[in-house]
Amino acid sequence: MTMKELHALFLEHPKICTDTRKITENCMFFALKGPNFNGNAFAQEALDKGAAYAIIDEKEFKTSDRFVVCEDVLGTLQKLATYHRNYSKAKIVSLTGSNGKTTTKELINAVITKKYKTIATQGNLNNHIGVPLTLLSIKEDTEIAIVEMGANHQKEIEFLCSIAQPDFGYITNFGKAHLEGFGGVEGVIKGKSEMYDHLMANDNYVFFNADDDIQKEKLTNYTKKMGFSTKNPNYYNIKFLGVDPFVSLEAEGTQIQTQLVGKYNFPNCCAAILMGKYFNVPMDDIKSAIEAYQPQNNRSQLLSKNGFDIVLDAYNANPTSMKAALENFSLMNAQRKIVILGDMFELGSTAAEEHQAIADVANELGFDDAYLVGENFHGTHTKLKKFKSFDDLKAYLSKNPLEKGALLIKGSRGMALERVLDLL
The missing domain is CATH 3.40.1390.10 (MurE/MurF, N-terminal domain)
Known part of the structure; x- marks a missing residue:
């Protein structure tokens, strides 16, 4: 056939x-x-x-x-996806990055769907199977498809781009994620940059964070681009207004109050605004889309339970996102602050060093209480409370219940730290 x-x-x-x-x-x-x-x-x-x-x-x-x-x-599924992508009239917006991919994808979709018929990656189906399935969900009336791409080794983004053949692309950031597969931070930069390499080689359009020196330098001599910045007047300017606990910002004199916890979500909002502007979505619609968006699936969710104000960020973790979450949590207004951190996976030979660095950050920020969970954190040298497993933490908390206050829960998916909610 x-x-x-x-x-x-x-x-x-x-x-x-x-x-x-x-x-x-x-x-x-x-x-x-x-x-x-x-x-x-x-x-x-x-x-x-x-x-x-x-x-x-x-x-x-x-x-x-x-x-x-x-x-x-599998090869047939991937080829069918490319065939359908070219058969359809939809434009493909691709995105990747170390942190914030799924939130950014959902914000972009929320904004663009105000004016166009869109489809977007469901959940985080962003690999060699998920990307084809997303492309095959493009309908006859779909105008724009937002396709998230994940990777944990070199050439993976290049391969996913060859399947999706994107018209537009955006990289959220380059962080300390999947260091084992990529071979260090330089490997992460090279691997994620495969998206911009693909777009530029095919004379397609690039969105970027002009305050990110790596992205800016990579695109220096490329003209089909649009960037956002908080300080450079040569790019689309967006002001960061604050975070207490939700991010607020301003674009073109319009203030936007999000439901997203953490300054690290500011550039995710900026990317959605930037694409909204490119695709001529009215600013009032951009504002309402971003203000209405609420994070789900354990991603920077703000919850209340039994006297605790909880930042639940237990979907995933790497050294970059963990440090950002801790620093942001330290700035929140609360009389008492508690953090429960779970191991970060896929760090290879850097695991001990990176877990020690996070333990040191958590200690320096002076939280009222801090709990480190997992074999990697258990091996750190720190005065913070350490537990080899979740069951050990559970046993401890059954005899020493947490005092009420603000609580940050963050760890890699495999740690399933959302189970802490059952212990409160």
Whole structure:
């Protein structure tokens, strides 16, 4: 079957499923493989549950003409996504970065959807499977698709760009994330910059933070660009007004009061405003979109429970975001401040050094109480309370309950520190 024929089939059944537990009527099931599963073995089950077709790459599983045999299911999914991307009339806005990708993506979508029909990456489906699935969710009336791209090693962003072929792109920042896979901070800069490299090589448009010296220098001789700045009059100016606890800012004399905790969310808002301006979204609509946006999924959420004012930022963590969260929390107005920090993953040989640095920052900021959780934090030299596991923390707090106050909870996804809420 040619890609054109497969795409025609997809247009008749424009819903993709890769998990037999989530089969919907008349979808197309792509039998992906993983280290511990073979999707081909579940293809018949997908059809029995209502899938219209099953795309497989092991012909012995074919028992009817509702099976489409290809050379490689994942490669076929990716090629189909590129074909559909080029078939559609939608413009693709791509974004990557070490921190703030998902929040920025959602802010951009909130702003642009005020004027255009948009689709955007769901959750953080931003890898070699998630990006194709996002592209395949582009509908006939979609005008702009906002595609988030994640990476933990070199050439990954380059590959995702080759699938999505973006018309526009933005990098949130270069931070200490996935240092193990990228090979240090320089590797992070090189890897994330693959997005700008791709856009410039194809004469496409770049949005950037003109206060970020790395981004500015990379784009020095490139003309198809638009940047924001808090200080340089040569770029679109946005003023930071404050954070107590929510970010407030001003653009073109219009004040915007967000529902986002932390100064680190200021550039995320700026990126959404910048793109709104480029796509001619009225400033009143930009303002209302950003002011209405509320973070979800453990990302800088402000909660109240049993006398605690909680900043829940337990979706992910790396040294850059952890330091920013601690510094921001230290500036909040509260009589009593407590922090519970969980291990940061994927730091490779720098793990001990980076965890020690964060323990030192937490100690220097002088919080009323601080708890470090995880094997890496347990190995630090500090006077702060340390626990090898969450269960150890739980056992301690059952006998020594937290005193009420403002509470910051932050750690990598694998630490699942949102479980602290059950201990309050």
